[in-house]
Every structure is written in C-alpha cells, then in structure tokens.
Amino acid sequence: MxxxxxxxxxxxxxxxxxxxxxxxxxxxxxxxxxxxxxxxxxxxxxxxxxxxxxxxxxxxxxxxxxxxxxxxxxxxxxxxxxxxxxxxxxxxxxxxxxxxxxxxxxxxxxxxxxxxxxxxxxxxxRSAMFHAHARPMHTAAEPAAMHAMASVASMPTAVNHPAMPSAMPQAEHIFSVSFDMPLREARDAFERAYFEYHLVRESGSMTRVAERTGLERTHLYRKLKQLGVEPGKLFKKGG
Incomplete structure (x- = not known):
C-alpha cells in the first residue's frame, strides 16, 4: 500500500x-x-x-x-x-x-x-537511510535520530530484529541520552528522536507515521509542533 x-x-x-x-x-x-x-x-x-x-x-x-x-x-x-x-x-x-x-x-x-x-x-x-547511517560524523544541526544511530557500537543493549532489513538503521532499538538531564527534557529528546526516525523511515508520510505510532493524524501534528519537529525540513535533510 x-x-x-x-x-x-x-x-x-x-x-x-x-x-x-x-x-x-x-x-x-x-x-x-x-x-x-x-x-x-x-x-x-x-x-x-x-x-x-x-x-x-x-x-x-x-x-x-x-x-x-x-x-x-x-x-x-x-x-x-x-x-x-x-x-x-x-x-x-x-x-x-x-x-x-x-x-x-x-x-x-x-x-x-x-x-x-x-x-x-x-x-x-533506502539509499538516503544507508548514507545517513554510514556517515562517521554528525553535526549539531542534524536530527537527533541520526545521532542515536551513531551509538550502535557503544550500546550493549542493542538488539538486531530478525525481520528488519539489513540496510535499515537500528535506531528503533537504540537511544542515547544523558541521565543528568531533567526528566521532561530527556522525555522530549527521546520523543523527538522517535518521531524523527519514523518520519525518515516512512519518507515523510504523515499517514504511515500515524499508523506506526498509533496516533491520530491531528494528535500527531500537535505533538510534532510541540516538539519543534518540522516534517518538511526533516525529510529535506534526510533526502
């Protein structure tokens, strides 16, 4: 579909x-x-x-x-x-x-x-996701989801899902955040990375992201706005 x-x-x-x-x-x-x-x-x-x-x-x-x-x-x-x-x-x-x-x-x-x-x-x-995962360095301007991907080697809890294509980044199992951050900031950082990852994975399709995350489209739009995530600019960077 x-x-x-x-x-x-x-x-x-x-x-x-x-x-x-x-x-x-x-x-x-x-x-x-x-x-x-x-x-x-x-x-x-x-x-x-x-x-x-x-x-x-x-x-x-x-x-x-x-x-x-x-x-x-x-x-x-x-x-x-x-x-x-x-x-x-x-x-x-x-x-x-x-x-x-x-x-x-x-x-x-x-x-x-x-x-x-x-x-x-x-x-x-697939090409965009592969190149984003393969880049050795990331700048502060790049989405938090891409920073999370860079933590693969250092995260012992990373798990390879058997049904996941090998070219797909393993970011859905990995997230690195400082425990020194206040809880609200840490939660927002995780949610921002979570939604950015799914937006890139679904090529910016709000319909499929809503299905993936279990949110209504209206709620999803409000959530992205609250987190400061701009789907258009994000996918422009990812593509």
Whole structure:
C-alpha cells in the first residue's frame, strides 16, 4: 500500500484514477489544482505523485519546478497530459519527473508506471537511510535520530530484529541520552528522536507515521509542533 497524490483539474480523471489505484490497495489523495497540491505536499510526503500538466491556476511543470527549487521534490512524480508536446515532456523529465503518461491513459501503462515509480521511491529512501547511517560524523544541526544511530557500537543493549532489513538503521532499538538531564527534557529528546526516525523511515508520510505510532493524524501534528519537529525540513535533510 502506498500514499499517492493525484493532481488533475478534471473531476472524471481524478475519480477514475482514485478508483483504479484504490482497487490496487493504495491510499489516494486528490487535488484539483496546484494550490491544493501544494497544501497536500505540505501535509506530508506522498510516495508518488501523478501530476497533470495543464491546470487553470499553475501548470504542472511550473509546480514541479517549485518543488525542485524548494527541496520538496523528494518523491517520484509522473506527469500526465493529453496535449503536451515532446519538448514539454523532455523539460519535465529534466526537472525531475520520473515518467510521462499521455491521456487517455491505458490501464496497463498506468499500473506499470505507478509500480516503477514506487520502486524508485523505495530505492531513494533506502539509499538516503544507508548514507545517513554510514556517515562517521554528525553535526549539531542534524536530527537527533541520526545521532542515536551513531551509538550502535557503544550500546550493549542493542538488539538486531530478525525481520528488519539489513540496510535499515537500528535506531528503533537504540537511544542515547544523558541521565543528568531533567526528566521532561530527556522525555522530549527521546520523543523527538522517535518521531524523527519514523518520519525518515516512512519518507515523510504523515499517514504511515500515524499508523506506526498509533496516533491520530491531528494528535500527531500537535505533538510534532510541540516538539519543534518540522516534517518538511526533516525529510529535506534526510533526502
């Protein structure tokens, strides 16, 4: 199951793609224009975006450029259009789009492109997590979860979970904090590292983090704000 954002100004297209992808077991969020797409992206990083090129407020290529400029293009994006030229498709690919689908979209082409996009997204996340775990030094500006990963060798209580992929950092079993800290500060430090870890692990997906942590999305947003954790900036660093 993946979280997929569908951005298209045509209601029929949104409904059709939502039905097809929903039948495949994915969670689909829809946006009818670029502004709604921006708001959806601010709320969390989807696993994949299907983005129409021709929209009334801001075209898809311009929105793609915005995300690339602001460091928000951390997920695979598949462009869609029934009127785009080859030059437009090439430009979108150059900016960072993974693929281009011409409308009307054939079912098999759609499903194949979506699967390829999700596979690519997983590769990006695994690569980012691996490099973050492998770096020998960390700065004070990096998330506390990354500092926790550096404690693997010195923590005798670290346990390797048999079901965990070898490339996944073992931070869920490890946390290092000074016992000289006041209890409230120590608890906040642990919770901050806990949520940062899950945000990175789930590619910034608030829906999956909420499921992982057992919190309602509204409660999760309040908790992150209270701890000073900014999902967008965190995943930008992690990616």
């Amino acid at each position: 993946a979280n997929i954002l569908v951005v298209d100004d045509e209601m029929g297209i949104r409904e059709l793609l939502s039905e097809i992808l929903g039948d495949e077991g994915h969670v689909v969020t829809v946006a009818e224009n670029a502004q709604q797409a921006r708001e959806a992206r601010t709320g969390g990083t989807p696993d994949l975006v299907l983005l129409d090129i021709w929209m009334p407020d801001t075209d898809g290529v311009t929105l793609l450029k915005e995300w690339q400029r602001d460091g928000l293009l951390t997920m695979p994006v598949i462009m869609m259009s029934g009127h785009a030229t080859i030059d437009t498709a090439v430009e979108a690919t150059r900016i960072g789009a993974l693929n281009f689908l011409e409308k009307p979209i054939a079912l098999q082409k759609l499903l194949k492109a979506v699967q390829q996009g999700l596979t690519r997204g997983q590769e990006i996340v």
